Amino acid sequence: MALDSRTLAAISGDDDLLLLSLMQNDEKHQxxxxxxxxxxxxxxxxxxxxxxxxxxxxxxxxxxxxxxxxxxxxxxxxxxxxxxxxxxxxxxxxxxxxxxxxxxxxxxxxxxxxxxxxxxxxxxxLLLTLDRPWLSPGDLDAMTTAVSDKGSPLDNCWGFIDGTIRPICRPRQNQRVVYSGHKRVHGLKFQSIMAPNGMIAHFYGPIEGRRHDAGMLRESGVETEMQHMMNRPNNDVFCVYGDPAYPLTPYIVPPFRGAVISANQARFNKKMSAVRVCVEWGFGKLLSLFAFLDYKKNQKLYLQPIGKYYKVAVILTNCHTCLYGSETSTYFGLRPPTVQEYLRL
Structure with missing residues (x-):
């Protein structure tokens, strides 16, 4: 009878009848x-x-x-x-x-x-450490070579760091804490490092939407980990490239800033911007695969574990890249690790 009522409601456009036909939500359906x-x-x-x-x-x-x-x-x-x-x-x-x-x-x-x-x-x-078998010195050398071959002026850049804010449903409490004046949206912030083989190598968050990327970097501790792990035998280091919000350190390189920069500095910024676009591809793939995360009315801060949703989705996205590759891995010509290599604890 419920099925007949539902069909009738769909034909007649009677919303009350449709709601009545769906009231038996506690019953199993074939x-x-x-x-x-x-x-x-x-x-x-x-x-x-x-x-x-x-x-x-x-x-x-x-x-x-x-x-x-x-x-x-x-x-x-x-x-x-x-x-x-x-x-x-x-x-x-x-x-x-x-x-x-x-x-x-x-x-x-x-x-x-x-x-x-x-x-x-x-x-x-897996998302909180760079101590992974697929980030060995040999793998990092291959990544820096791939980035350099695409026109990067840096010969030691192995990845790209970025902070992003993800919109959420406006909460009733503590609205100012999660409000980003820059983006004009209520949201939670995440920090990711995208490797040129298509993998999201590090993923930190969430933190309050009003926080600055530099504060998120400090809180994540990823730079401290890079100081221990991203060193080359010739006293050089492996670095990641970020946007202007990040400080300049031996392990993190932002673009040149200022109202007036030289022609060489502008050329550097342009070339690095061209290869850094893979960060956007990485988050684009995450939201393309798991569009539930892109619908902010579903992201209710005090009712759902939003951070857990994102982290599990990132793990599954990395598994998808391991199996099928990605736009980033194709662009740089690098093969991602296998699922077994990625999930090895």
Missing amino acids: PIFHLQDISDSQYKQLFRFDRPGLLEIQSAMGFPEFMSCPNRTKFNSMEGLHVLIRRLSYPNRLEDLSFLFGRTKFELSNIFNTTLDFIYEKYER
């Missing part, structure tokens, strides 16, 4: 299709990865075959990955996913959060 029955192209469009790729991620992340939610809802870990990725890939409501997966919205909420927590608790550390 899934509208089975995952094994859809084509490979449809599968990848829905879940961002192909079937072999998602199986590889499940294995590399060490998911158990079955998982249990705090309310004792049991589910297959592959189902959990499907729910997580589909939820993040588009601003879906849980009611919409209920018809897709054949579970109630309460079950889906628990499955989503349990899978999210598993990845976050186990792999968040």
